[in-house]
Amino acid sequence: xxxxxxxxxxxxxxxxxxxxxxxxxxxxxxxxxxxxxxxxxxxxxxxxxxxxxxxxxxxxxxxxxxxxxxxxxxxxxxxxxxxxxx
Amino acid sequence: xxxxxxxxxxxxxxxxxxxxxxxxxxxxxxxxxxxxxxxxxxxxxxxxxxxxxxxxxxxxxxxxxxxxxxxxxxxxxxxxxxxxxxxxxxxxxxxxxxxxxxxxxxxxxxxxxxxxxxxxxxxxxxxxxxxxxxxxxxxxxxxxxxxxxxxxxxxxxxxxxxxxxxxxxxxxxxxxxxxxxxxxxxxxxxxxxxxxxxxxxxxxxxxxxxxxxxxxxxxxxxxxxxxxxxxxxxxxxxxxxx
Numbered sequence: 050x051x052x053x054x055x056x057x058x059x060x061x062x063x064x065x066x067x068x069x070x071x072x073x074x075x076x077x078x079x080x081x082x083x084x085x086x087x088x089x090x091x092x093x094x095x096x097x098x099x100x101x102x103x104x105x106x107x108x109x110x111x112x113x114x115x116x117x118x119x120x121x122x123x124x125x126x127x128x129x130x131x132x133x134x135x
Numbered sequence: 136x137x138x139x140x141x142x143x144x145x146x147x148x149x150x151x152x153x154x155x156x157x158x159x160x161x162x163x164x165x166x167x168x169x170x171x172x173x174x175x176x177x178x179x180x181x182x183x184x185x186x187x188x189x190x191x192x193x194x195x196x197x198x199x200x201x202x203x204x205x206x207x208x209x210x211x212x213x214x215x216x217x218x219x220x221x222x223x224x225x226x227x228x229x230x231x232x233x234x235x236x237x238x239x240x241x242x243x244x245x246x247x248x249x250x251x252x253x254x255x256x257x258x259x260x261x262x263x264x265x266x267x268x269x270x271x272x273x274x275x276x277x278x279x280x281x282x283x284x285x286x287x288x289x290x291x292x293x294x295x296x297x298x299x300x301x302x303x304x305x306x307x308x309x310x311x312x313x314x315x316x317x318x319x320x321x322x323x324x325x326x327x328x329x330x331x332x333x334x335x336x337x338x339x340x341x342x343x344x345x346x347x348x349x350x351x352x353x354x355x356x357x358x359x360x361x362x363x364x365x366x367x368x369x370x371x372x373x374x375x376x377x
Contacts, residue, residue: 055185055249062188062242066195069238070347073231077354084361091365096372098364 142219144360151357158350166343172336179333185249190337192242193321194344195235199267200302201348202232206274207299210292220356222288223363225295226278227355231348233271240264251315259308260316263301270298284363 091097141147173190205228212221243261244254255261274291281287304311309318320328327334 055183058185058245058249059187062191062245065241065245066191066238069234073234073351076230077351077358080358081354081361084358084365087365088361088368091368091372094372096368096375098368 144219144223147220148357148360151353155350155354155357158346158353162343162346162350165339165346169336169339169341169343172339176333176336182250185246186333188242188246189333190340192239192246193337194341195239195242196264197341198344198348199232199236199239199264200305201345202228202235203267203270203295203299203302205352206232206295207302210295213288213292214296220360222284222292223356223359224352225288225291226284227352227359229271229274229278231351231355233268233275235344235348236264236268236271240268256315258315259312260305260314263305263308267298267301267305270294270301274298284366 141150170190173187176186176190178184179186206225209221209225209228212218213225240261243264247256248254274294277291277294278287281290308314309316321334321337329337
């Protein structure tokens, strides 16, 4: 009898856990697909990272865009230096 | 591979692509084994079969706090060491930590109704856990409010360090105040008060949930690095179009 009384709470807890896990996995997977699709679309238009060698910086690039690009390159270089120091 | 090489986003992506399938596989195996052990574990002499809820509630509570712990270390990485991937790690951990904190509160409520006679009381442990969820939501909102990721990272890092005060409050709330929530029963001086037939499945499920957290965190960090690349390329494209 006690078992029957508690069952909805137990089932509800496991259902809630399944829901949270499914949402988290779904969010990660859908986001991954969205970012890869966006990158593929940009590459199809010829917009690629300078480090990939396929594109050069436009002559009229604004300071903000240059800053963004430099920031990503700095991240890459910082990683390289950390590896070399080790 | 030298761990410091992972500070390079490209190398981190290569590492993540290799590690995520293995981590996901290990998560499925350990979690399935742990939950099977939990289902076969005996009922508690006082709680009866509601003890089954503990195998979800306790790991989610730990992981909710672990998420903020990861974010706190990442906040130091952002503000002090300016590690290239620190804010990426912090941003990726927030929704996962929020998910586990929410799960902790929901399963706690569902356990509380049959055992305490109520879904919720403004008990110090419950309230401090709710504060943690609100802090997570605040951090997620702050990330979305500030467009520039590096500016957002500094603001979020400060909020994260302030919010870290809640972690010891959650942990010691049951000692500092007279609470309806039970005291520490797993990690405590003098050893665990849980009988081994229940403790072992609990620890296995906790390892399984931790592996799930690591897998999701690694995947979310990979997504965040890709998102920043997309943002950079879109800025370049907009510049070229003007």
